[in-house]
Amino acid sequence: MEDKQNNLMVGALMLLAGGIIGAGIALMYAPQSGEKTRKEMGRYAKKARRKGEDALEAVEDFTEQVAEMAESVGDRASEILDRGKDMAYGAKKSVLKALEDGEARLVKQRSRLAKLIG
Numbered sequence: 001m002e003d004k005q006n007n008l009m010v011g012a013l014m015l016l017a018g019g020i021i022g023a024g025i026a027l028m029y030a031p032q033s034g035e036k037t038r039k040e041m042g043r044y045a046k047k048a049r050r051k052g053e054d055a056l057e058a059v060e061d062f063t064e065q066v067a068e069m070a071e072s073v074g075d076r077a078s079e080i081l082d083r084g085k086d087m088a089y090g091a092k093k094s095v096l097k098a099l100e101d102g103e104a105r106l107v108k109q110r111s112r113l114a115k116l117i118g
Contacts, residue, residue, distance in 0.1 A: 009059055012056070019048065023048075
């Protein structure tokens with residue numbers, strides 16, 4: 001599960017880095033002064049960094065929520081398994097009781113039959 005989380009974070013960061021690089025190249029070829037371009041690139045970099053931090057925070061929150069959900073599902077599965085074990089034990093006891101009752105009836109019927117036959 002950690003590998004998927006790491007892959008997701010790496011992918012998001014690579015996408016962000018690609019966007020920043022692409023924007024920087026586009027601004028460098030824009031028909032305006034270098035000073036203005038540098039100011040815009042600085043503003044864009046700050047804005048992109050804030051968005052990146054927000055995206056990273058969202059990914060971390062999502063990862064935490066998924067981990068909590070997985071833990072909850074695991075706990076629930078354990079509860080269901082325990083209940084299943086209890087039910088199987090109860091069913092086993094019921095079957096054994098039915099077999100004992102049937103055996104007792106057979107013994108009783110054999111005695112009756114033995115008395116009748118003589």
